Amino acid sequence: MSVVGERFRSVMAVGCLLVVAGCAVGEQPPGGPKLTVGIRFDQPGLGLRAPDGGFSGLDVDVAKYVADRLGTGARDITFVEARPVDRESLLRQSKVDMVVATYSITDTRKQQVDFAGPYFVAGQALLVRRTNTDIDGPESLNNSDWRLCSVTGSTPAEKVRSGYAASVTLDQRGSYRECVDALLKGDVDAVTTDDVILAGYVAEQPDRLKLVGKPFSVEKYGVGLRKGDARRAKVTEALRTMIADGSWQRFVTDSVGRSGYQVSVRPAVADNP
Template identity: 60%
Template sequence: MRITRTARVGVAALALAFAATACGGDEATSASSSAESGKLTVGIKFDQPGLGLRTPDGSFSGFDVEVAKYVAGKLGVTPENITFKESPSAQRETLIENGEVDYIVATYSITDARKEKVDFAGPYFVAGQSLLVADGNTDITGPESLSGGKRLCSVSGSTPAQKVKDQYAQDVQLQEFDTYSACVEALRNGAVDAVTTDDIILAGYAAQYPGELKVVGEPFTEERYGIGLAKGDDETRTKINDAIDAMIEDGSWQKAFEDTVGPSGYPLPAQPTVDRY
């Protein structure tokens, strides 16, 4: 069958259009572009009391949730136009890289390894790694006391458990689950001896099970929580950094902390300084 010049031009134009769509562009990976449409998809944790928790009625509460909503507001998006998406630790970079979320506010520590895949605004909070144990436990007082083959639980895709093994207790038995709530259940059932992650996360679980669980020892790392977004989305990163600064300056940061984390007894920390790298 003979193909006319007009047909060939049409086919070529379609091919170019398809290629452009498939490859995408800066706009396709920009959270600012999503905000201009009036809607945002934001990644949070669904199982962290005081930080990111999905409640039985389907609503969301916690400090990370309040930070996410404040930032969205500064980007021009109202709370009812935010879709919250669960973002387990091991999936956070993938969710951002695949464009499934516009940004992530999920106790997401800024590390050099992660910055190879995604960008960060912030930090909006600085925490420290600690340990959660049963209330009656007197053997575990810090990371050094985990030696002797004690069973330690943390989450796949996070670094706390391996840090304990590498730096403090080489013979500790590591168990990794998908979520910290699963680790906490293992601790409550006696399947593990301790759970490790950041102190602010553990304080929420201790408050959820008063008289049953407790946080022990002093924090032994510094964890700078950032808001993760697509690599190279400099425009949005600047806007989010501005939003974090504004939240701190106008008192909303402190109020959000006191309303969400404060009831756990976790003390109000120093306000973070945004790193505009």
């Protein structure tokens, strides 16, 4: 074969390689590495799944912001439900990369998972029917066999029983939505968890529900990560930037603020929360 012919074959071969390489690049997800994030599906203003399959709320906004800082676009995030009883196991078993699900930072949980944050500070409260005039705070639960609902795997109901009313009957269910439904039906007398969570349900049915009393705990929400996850420092920096650049305030106003909830504490992100 002539030199010209050989050169032609070489050029064609290189061209084909470029085309193939271009096709391969085009097939990769455009937003970078994929992330799977555990959120709540049933908490208005925080983590809520819409009938059309979309997601909204403060935790969703925080997750998207952090993911973007890690190089992952919104289209490359897969949201899965993270109920309180499942959060640690989802992380330990690598079924999710992180949990952003009103996940309070506690010493007990830190033995199993790592946290970045906090990105929000809430307080435990009580939700009752609007017609209820007997319960106006945790102290009202003393000396009566009130029925109190909370979620399996969470700590709020135990806090009330151990700190205020040993006589309280606990009704633990799979979600706070189930607790609220039970409250509206009269099957329980009150629901307890963080005030910001309960405020979302009040916003849905203000004529039937109300928050009572002042918050009686401090709950610092963090981003849950697997033990030893090397991305923890980057997540921490992302949360700091989110608060500093005004994004955090916008997220809070657009989601939590709609329920009338008043944010009293601006979170201070720690290196080792």
